[in-house]
Amino acid sequence: MKLIYLDNNATTAVAPEAAAAMQPFLADQYFNPSSMYAAAARVARAIKDARRDVAALIGAEPDRLFFTGCATESNNWAIFGAARARPERRHIVTSAVEHPAVRETCRELGRLGYEITEVPVDREGRLDMNAYVRALRPDTLLVTLMHANNETGVIFPIEGLSRIAKETDPGILFHTDATQSVGKIPIDLAGNFRHVDMLSFSGHKLHAPKGVGALYVRRGAPLRPFLIGGHQEGGQRAGTENVPHIVAFGVAAQLAKRHLDDESAIRSKRDRLQAELARRIPMMEINGGGAPRLPNTLNLAVHFVEGEAMLYQLDAHGICASSGSACTSGSLEPSHVLTAMNVPFTARHGSIRFSLSRFTTDEEIDYTIETFPRIVEALRRICPYWDVARNVPRPDAARNAGAVAVG
Amino acid sequence: MAWEYSEKTVQLFMDAVHGKPGTHMGEIENPDGLGEHGSIVCGDALRFTFRVERHPTDPRLDRIVAARYLTFGCTSAIASSEALCAIIEEGRYTPIEALKITNEDIVKYLGGLPTQKIHCSVMGAEALEAAVFNWAQRRGVDLEKEGVRLSMKDENEGRIVCKCFSVSEPYLRRKIRELNLRSIPEITHALKAGGACQSCHHAPGGLQDLLDEIWGRAAGEPVSAAASPEPPAAGEPLSPYQLMKRIERAIEERVRPALQSDGGDLEIVDIKERLVYCRLKGACAGCAGSAMTLKMMVERVLKEEVDERIRVIAV
Numbered sequence: 018m019k020l021i022y023l024d025n026n027a028t029t030a031v032a033p034e035a036a037a038a039m040q041p042f043l044a045d046q047y048f049n050p051s052s053m054y055a056a057a058a059r060v061a062r063a064i065k066d067a068r069r070d071v072a073a074l075i076g077a078e079p080d081r082l083f084f085t086g087c088a089t090e091s092n093n094w095a096i097f098g099a100a101r102a103r104p105e106r107r108h109i110v111t112s113a114v115e116h117p118a119v120r121e122t123c124r125e126l127g128r129l130g131y132e133i134t135e136v137p138v139d140r141e142g143r144l145d146m147n148a149y150v151r152a153l154r155p156d157t158l159l160v161t162l163m164h165a166n167n168e169t170g171v172i173f174p175i176e177g178l179s180r181i182a183k184e185t186d187p188g189i190l191f192h193t194d195a196t197q198s199v200g201k202i203p204i205d206l207a208g209n210f211r212h213v214d215m216l217s218f219s220g221h222k223l224h225a226p227k228g229v230g231a232l233y234v235r236r237g238a239p240l241r242p243f244l245i246g247g248h249q250e251g252g253q254r255a256g257t258e259n260v261p262h263i264v265a266f267g268v269a270a271q272l273a274k275r276h277l278d279d280e281s282a283i284r285s286k287r288d289r290l291q292a293e294l295a296r297r298i299p300m301m302e303i304n305g306g307g308a309p310r311l312p313n314t315l316n317l318a319v320h321f322v323e324g325e326a327m328l329y330q331l332d333a334h335g336i337c338a339s340s341g342s343a344c345t346s347g348s349l350e351p352s353h354v355l356t357a358m359n360v361p362f363t364a365r366h367g368s369i370r371f372s373l374s375r376f377t378t379d380e381e382i383d384y385t386i387e388t389f390p391r392i393v394e395a396l397r398r399i400c401p402y403w404d405v406a407r408n409v410p411r412p413d414a415a416r417n418a419g420a421v422a423v424g
Numbered sequence: 425m426a427w428e429y430s431e432k433t434v435q436l437f438m439d440a441v442h443g444k445p446g447t448h449m450g451e452i453e454n455p456d457g458l459g460e461h462g463s464i465v466c467g468d469a470l471r472f473t474f475r476v477e478r479h480p481t482d483p484r485l486d487r488i489v490a491a492r493y494l495t496f497g498c499t500s501a502i503a504s505s506e507a508l509c510a511i512i513e514e515g516r517y518t519p520i521e522a523l524k525i526t527n528e529d530i531v532k533y534l535g536g537l538p539t540q541k542i543h544c545s546v547m548g549a550e551a552l553e554a555a556v557f558n559w560a561q562r563r564g565v566d567l568e569k570e571g572v573r574l575s576m577k578d579e580n581e582g583r584i585v586c587k588c589f590s591v592s593e594p595y596l597r598r599k600i601r602e603l604n605l606r607s608i609p610e611i612t613h614a615l616k617a618g619g620a621c622q623s624c625h626h627a628p629g630g631l632q633d634l635l636d637e638i639w640g641r642a643a644g645e646p647v648s649a650a651a652s653p654e655p656p657a658a659g660e661p662l663s664p665y666q667l668m669k670r671i672e673r674a675i676e677e678r679v680r681p682a683l684q685s686d687g688g689d690l691e692i693v694d695i696k697e698r699l700v701y702c703r704l705k706g707a708c709a710g711c712a713g714s715a716m717t718l719k720m721m722v723e724r725v726l727k728e729e730v731d732e733r734i735r736v737i738a739v
Contacts, residue, residue: 082575085618109447146693146703146739147693147694147739150694150701150737151693151694153696177738177739181701181737181738181739184699184735184737185696185699185737206584233456305677321464322496323467323468323496323497323498323500323501324498325498326437326441326497326499326501326502329434329437329498329499330441333438334688342467342498350588350619350620350621351467362464362465363464366464366467392441395441395443396441397444398443398497399440399441399448399449399495400494400495400496401451401470401494401495401496401504402469402496403463403471
């Protein structure tokens with residue numbers, strides 16, 4: 018059975034060109050780029066080229082782009098590094114729907130005595146702009162808000178958010194976790210993102226291999242290094258460079274830049290999937306459907322069906338997807354993103370995320386449109402809250418749904 | 425989906441979803457026993473029904489001949505429901521005998537469950553107990569006389585310890601003893617209690633207190649988990665009231681009328697000392713020159729009328 022990969026917000030297939038480009042650096046081009054001979058200089062040159070290509074994807078000056086191990090490291094660095102650089106400021110503004118790499122890092126500072134304001138979102142996942150404005154304070158150290166949400170694909174208006182922070186106080190640092198958006202939609206740190214101080218992303222979300230990320234730091238932005246003990250990356254991120262992966266990242270970034278125009282093709286596939294599923298499945302929410310969204314992401318909440326059970330069935334049909342259901346997370350809590358969006362409780366455990374890439378074909382979308390509604394139907398047949406004959410919730414569903422134990 | 429399920433678990437789940445003959449998915453009409461456990465808020469729920477072959481004279485000797493379930497939940501919740509029904513039908517138990525089936529029997533039947541999924545098997549055992557209670561009421565069997573202690577009714581009315589999953593104190597007390605739960609993670613894996621917001625872990629009368637009370641405080645255990653330090657009091661400097669009032673008045677008197685004559689309006693989002701956050705509304709909102717309007721018109725008026733250091737920020 019051919020695998021249908023619709024989980025590109027989790028990770029992406031490595032582009033063949035990127036895989037090929039890294040091979041020499043896993044073989045005879047093993048030299049330490051810091052060493053003082055011609056062979057090493059060639060390796061250093063390859064890193065420089067990669068830095069130029071990755072920086073070009075986001076409109077950054079190459080010398081302000083630092084390679085890291087992953088976006089999580091970039092986020093940790095941005096947040097802890099800002100706190101260490103500006104110890105007199107003790108307040109951080111973030112959102113209720115950040116990736117754990119930001120959310121938990123902020124909360125860690127909260128345990129160290131920092132005050133953290135988590136700005137809420139509305140039913141569509143849009144940031145509450147009034148609450149955001151009210152959150153900004155004279156002692157605000159950092160604003161850290163994601164560009165696109167990993168679960169729903171909802172895009173925050175970083176251009177306006179960063180401008181408001183800077184107009185309030187140029188001393189406030191503005192960081193954005195752009196892991197889900199870089200390579201999918203245009204970002205220009207010299208243009209629409211000119212008020213952004215720091216931007217995190219990673220390679221493996223844009224068809225580079227896992228194990229390499231980057232942090233952009235605007236010139237003059239006060240930030241302490243996170244990994245200390247070496248001159249690499251201009252002394253900002255110590256540790257011998259991960260040369261093969263950095264090289265692959267560079268190639269993947271070049272390809273991503275070239276394919277930014279594919280956005281509308283991916284969007285039309287996603288929109289078709291959304292429309293056809295909505296037509297076939299009663300009582301289904303499109304999470305974030307009313308907000309600006311990444312072109313590749315579709316997050317559904319199916320009432321009265323549990324997400325993990327759907328994933329298992331999808332897998333049996335060769336379709337890879339994700340769910341924000343509690344049962345998939347190792348915790349018992351459903352997705353904090355859907356909870357913050359106030360998705361109805363009858364659907365909160367029934368979320369499914371399909372995320373496409375430029376490699377997704379029309380046939381794969383057809384097959385998913387064919388298959389997924391049948392899975393939902395089968396699971397609703399098992400569900401105590403669903404009237405199969407009439408294909409609607411049972412009239413007593415709402416009452417029983419809240420019951421804990423009925424004798 | 426990194427759960428590692430046994431082959432048996434996956435097979436039972438797949439068979440149920442495909443409605444394979446011999447599986448127990450469904451609901452018995454006019455059942456002799458009906459029990460429910462869980463709720464859709466918690467992420468899993470089970471409706472369990474059974475039918476008995478009635479004993480002509482002594483209802484205590486009724487035998488369960490058919491058992492069915494409807495389950496909202498994940499792979500292991502559905503497989504646990506299937507296992508429960510299979511165990512009961514294979515055993516041809518009386519309802520009172522069936523009460524001896526524990527969640528461990530379900531786990532054994534499934535060939536094991538991941539630790540975090542134990543609560544799926546507990547849900548099965550609880551629904552069974554509720555159904556037997558229901559059967560006893562219908563058939564006029566006094567379970568207490570039979571030496572069976574079913575305290576669910578009171579348990580549902582007790583103090584709620586875990587608010588996220590509505591788990592009551594009497595229920596927790598019974599289950600901590602029955603399942604020999606010795607730590608908070610064990611409670612969470614088996615009963616879900618404490619698995620979401622976690623505020624009941626170390627609250628007075630919370631999970632740790634119940635554990636300590638039932639098992640005694642273990643030597644060397646910290647008295648309570650290090651509570652996170654209170655955040656320092658917000659040193660919010662109050663924006664001078666007078667200034668704010670004057671800004672508002674200037675906007676009312678000079679800015680609004682001008683905008684409204686063009687079919688627009690202005691919303692003040694916030695005023696922080698001399699920073700005024702505004703949003704243009706109505707016809708002005710979509711206007712290409714809206715940012716300019718704010719800067720040139722609103723800011724200029726406020727500088728003239730109130731304080732020249734005022735800055736207007738578009739939201």
